[in-house]
Amino acid sequence: MPKPSLRDTILDAGLKAMFRTGYHGTSVRDVAAVAGAPIGSFTNHFRSKEAFASEVLERYFAHVRLLVAQALDDTSLSPRERLQRYLDIITGRLEADGFARGCLIGDLSLEASGSSELLRSQLEAIFAEWRVPFAACIREAQAAKEIASDFDANELADFLLASWQGAMLRMKVERSPAALERFKTIAFQTVFKEPS
Amino acid sequence: MPKPSLRDTILDAGLKAMFRTGYHGTSVRDVAAVAGAPIGSFTNHFRSKEAFASEVLERYFAHVRLLVAQALDDTSLSPRERLQRYLDIITGRLEADGFARGCLIGDLSLEASGSSELLRSQLEAIFAEWRVPFAACIREAQAAKEIASDFDANELADFLLASWQGAMLRMKVERSPAALERFKTIAFQTVFKEPS
Numbered sequence: 001m002p003k004p005s006l007r008d009t010i011l012d013a014g015l016k017a018m019f020r021t022g023y024h025g026t027s028v029r030d031v032a033a034v035a036g037a038p039i040g041s042f043t044n045h046f047r048s049k050e051a052f053a054s055e056v057l058e059r060y061f062a063h064v065r066l067l068v069a070q071a072l073d074d075t076s077l078s079p080r081e082r083l084q085r086y087l088d089i090i091t092g093r094l095e096a097d098g099f100a101r102g103c104l105i106g107d108l109s110l111e112a113s114g115s116s117e118l119l120r121s122q123l124e125a126i127f128a129e130w131r132v133p134f135a136a137c138i139r140e141a142q143a144a145k146e147i148a149s150d151f152d153a154n155e156l157a158d159f160l161l162a163s164w165q166g167a168m169l170r171m172k173v174e175r176s177p178a179a180l181e182r183f184k185t186i187a188f189q190t191v192f193k194e195p196s
Numbered sequence: 197m198p199k200p201s202l203r204d205t206i207l208d209a210g211l212k213a214m215f216r217t218g219y220h221g222t223s224v225r226d227v228a229a230v231a232g233a234p235i236g237s238f239t240n241h242f243r244s245k246e247a248f249a250s251e252v253l254e255r256y257f258a259h260v261r262l263l264v265a266q267a268l269d270d271t272s273l274s275p276r277e278r279l280q281r282y283l284d285i286i287t288g289r290l291e292a293d294g295f296a297r298g299c300l301i302g303d304l305s306l307e308a309s310g311s312s313e314l315l316r317s318q319l320e321a322i323f324a325e326w327r328v329p330f331a332a333c334i335r336e337a338q339a340a341k342e343i344a345s346d347f348d349a350n351e352l353a354d355f356l357l358a359s360w361q362g363a364m365l366r367m368k369v370e371r372s373p374a375a376l377e378r379f380k381t382i383a384f385q386t387v388f389k390e391p392s
Contacts, residue, residue, distance in 0.1 A: 024221025166362025
């Protein structure tokens with residue numbers, strides 16, 4: 001396996017730090033120290049803390065894209081089952097971190113979108129892109145009469161992803177999967193229920 | 197009107213700072229400066245930044261309790277209408293801040309619950325208390341056949357408050373009420389719909 005570049009090592013250290021103490025609580029100096037990089041090397045790679053956070057976020061979302069594809073491209077499942085599969089995959093990831101870490105996209109949405117216009121507009125673009133495969137899957141489920149067609153698929157996709165962020169928020173406080181399981185149970189028996 | 201105490205002035209400055217840059221991004225020195233308080237006065241009033249944040253949070257939740265009572269104690273409305281009224285009252289408050297500020301309880305849930313056990317357990321207690329009047333109102337709505345009784349009222353109350361946090365998270369990124377209105381529309385025509 002090739003040795004990760006110093007740049008990647010710094011970005012990994014930044015992700016860990018931002019998960020722990022957020023954007024404002026992350027010090028460039030500490031990240032560089034954890035990555036074993038001289039501070040001059042950090043500033044060679046990233047022109048500001050904000051630009052650095054933006055790259056950490058982009059890398060994180062690249063990872064989320066793979067998880068989305070893993071669930072929503074799985075044609076062995078029905079469209080409605082794929083949506084549930086996604087939430088189950090994420091639940092498994094969150095469990096591996098003891099339900100103490102949520103989603104960096106949600107974390108930065110609340111913490112950094114007020115003070116960094118760069119991050120705010122990036123987060124807006126991320127949510128817009130994130131919605132697309134979910135809306136397509138919901139549209140497919142509606143066409144197959146697996147989900148009612150009372151609402152536009154884009155609206156339902158945004159509802160699903162936003163409410164799931166709320167469930168992860170509660171999970172983080174309670175350090176338990178209860179809010180995740182509650183969301184899945186209620187949402188899939190109401191908003192995303194199979195029409196009778 | 198009596199002059200607010202220095203303690204109150206410091207707490208108000210702390211709330212504003214935490215709304216802007218979160219718990220980790222708030223400096224005790226800056227809060228004291230904004231409040232016009234010598235740093236020694238700050239440390240006389242609060243034994244640590246963590247204890248200070250805990251008081252800011254408690255004061256904030258005291259304010260939320262009043263908004264909850266304003267909506268859920270309004271017996272001129274049906275129980276289901278009271279739930280909607282609460283979300284509308286909050287929407288009005290968020291609009292007054294240009295949809296740039298969300299809920300401090302949600303903000304600290306994502307940002308501070310991982311690094312402060314004091315704040316995490318306080319947030320857990322807040323969510324547990326917050327649920328009570330909502331569960332009572334939902335139970336009343338269920339008894340009046342305004343809302344289906346497929347789920348326990350406690351579960352529905354937690355679902356409502358958690359998903360609403362998710363909607364506020366999206367609002368903050370988009371600086372728009374779209375996610376709030378989407379949540380209200382979809383939730384009250386599905387999870388909280390009137391049984392036909």
